Amino acid sequence: MEVRQVLRALISHPGVSGCEGGVASFIKEEFSRYADEVRVDKLGNVVALRRGEGGGSGPQGGRGGDPSGRRGAGRERAARPRVMLAAHLDQVGLVITAIEEGGFLRCAPVGGVDPRTLPGQEVMVYGRRPLPGVVGSLPPHVQEPRDQEKALPYRELFLDLGQPEEEVRRAVAVGDVALVRRELVELAGEVVAGRAFDDRAGVAVLLLCLEELARLRCEADVYAVATVQEEVGTWGAMTSTYGLVPDVGVAVDATFGDVLGVLEGEAVSLGKGPALGVGPHVHPRLFERLLEVAKQEGIPYQVEPSPTPYGTDAWAIQVAREGVPTCLVSFPVRYMHTSVETLHLDDLRQAGRLLARFVAGLTAEFVEGLRCF
Ligand SMILES: [Zn+2]
Numbered sequence: 001m002e003v004r005q006v007l008r009a010l011i012s013h014p015g016v017s018g019c020e021g022g023v024a025s026f027i028k029e030e031f032s033r034y035a036d037e038v039r040v041d042k043l044g045n046v047v048a049l050r051r052g053e054g055g056g057s058g059p060q061g062g063r064g065g066d067p068s069g070r071r072g073a074g075r076e077r078a079a080r081p082r083v084m085l086a087a088h089l090d091q092v093g094l095v096i097t098a099i100e101e102g103g104f105l106r107c108a109p110v111g112g113v114d115p116r117t118l119p120g121q122e123v124m125v126y127g128r129r130p131l132p133g134v135v136g137s138l139p140p141h142v143q144e145p146r147d148q149e150k151a152l153p154y155r156e157l158f159l160d161l162g163q164p165e166e167e168v169r170r171a172v173a174v175g176d177v178a179l180v181r182r183e184l185v186e187l188a189g190e191v192v193a194g195r196a197f198d199d200r201a202g203v204a205v206l207l208l209c210l211e212e213l214a215r216l217r218c219e220a221d222v223y224a225v226a227t228v229q230e231e232v233g234t235w236g237a238m239t240s241t242y243g244l245v246p247d248v249g250v251a252v253d254a255t256f257g258d259v260l261g262v263l264e265g266e267a268v269s270l271g272k273g274p275a276l277g278v279g280p281h282v283h284p285r286l287f288e289r290l291l292e293v294a295k296q297e298g299i300p301y302q303v304e305p306s307p308t309p310y311g312t313d314a315w316a317i318q319v320a321r322e323g324v325p326t327c328l329v330s331f332p333v334r335y336m337h338t339s340v341e342t343l344h345l346d347d348l349r350q351a352g353r354l355l356a357r358f359v360a361g362l363t364a365e366f367v368e369g370l371r372c373f
Pocket residue numbers: 088198199230253254
């Protein structure tokens with residue numbers, strides 16, 4: 001699998017939180033190349049199952065088990081460990097809040113879009129059909145001097161489709177979503193820029209992991225889940241973890257890449273391997289195991305202190321049901337939540353390799369013995 005091409009395709013499909021159908025169908029197809037079964041659940045999460053070798057799959061038993069992947073809420077243990085790998089498929093974007101006189105559209109952010117990055121951008125508005133537009137604002141000549149020093153609030157931004165008001169009203173409704181347009185930008189070598197690397201690049205890592213697992217012996221049943229609505233509250237991870245009842249959870253997400261002005265220790269370097277999160281929401285035995293596997297396999301890695309649990313699916317997985325031992329594997333991305341998120345493709349390749357080796361080493365005995373202390 002050529003990760004550059006997959007990433008290019010993954011970011012080309014729209015998936016604003018709550019409207020993820022476009023990218024979800026694409027990911028369903030991609031997962032099905034490597035998985036025994038793929039389904040989309042009621043919230044929109046794309047769930048792929050790659051069955052492990054040997055043992056049974058729990059109360060439903062055997063390879064012909066329940067394709068929903070659900071097992072009873074009771075505590076009968078599966079003979080094969082159940083591992084959930086999660087990367088979110090949604091992206092931050094805009095929602096149309098009003099259609100104004102002249103056909104100008106007002107908008108509000110879905111998730112943490114930085115409004116300073118919007119003026120002058122090209123957008124696509126997903127109305128009855130996709131409509132190209134631009135983000136407009138008052139030109140500097142007619143702004144008050146003091147306003148020029150401030151970031152524009154959303155009420156001073158508008159989307160312009162270049163169409164008469166009646167046409168706009170026919171094609172667009174309040175509640176439709178919009179995205180900044182951006183194709184993958186080749187910077188230099190393995191460094192690329194683009195939109196929604198947070199967390200489509202995480203989905204690419206899951207695909208790399210599944211591809212690698214085909215070459216390994218793996219006892220565990222692996223559920224690769226592309227989750228919805230992470231950017232607005234990690235809701236997809238919450239519901240899919242509840243349904244899957246995993247023994248181990250791994251969240252794969254973007255973290256802050258090194259940029260000018262960020263202190264060492266607050267960001268992770270591009271091109272130096274995946275970052276392994278450590279902190280209260282990461283199970284200490286899983287963190288240790290990730291370190292061991294990285295060292296054994298000669299995979300470069302960085303350790304990232306993660307003192308607060310919020311901001312990724314890891315937290316949602318960890319606190320599902322009676323608690324799920326969870327760890328966090330990240331890759332550095334600069335300029336997060338802009339349309340020029342920047343990353344190093346080797347970090348994704350190494351994360352995929354690490355994840356596959358880690359998963360292949362998980363045995364029923366290991367997951368049974370997982371205790372924090
Ligand atoms: Zn993310």
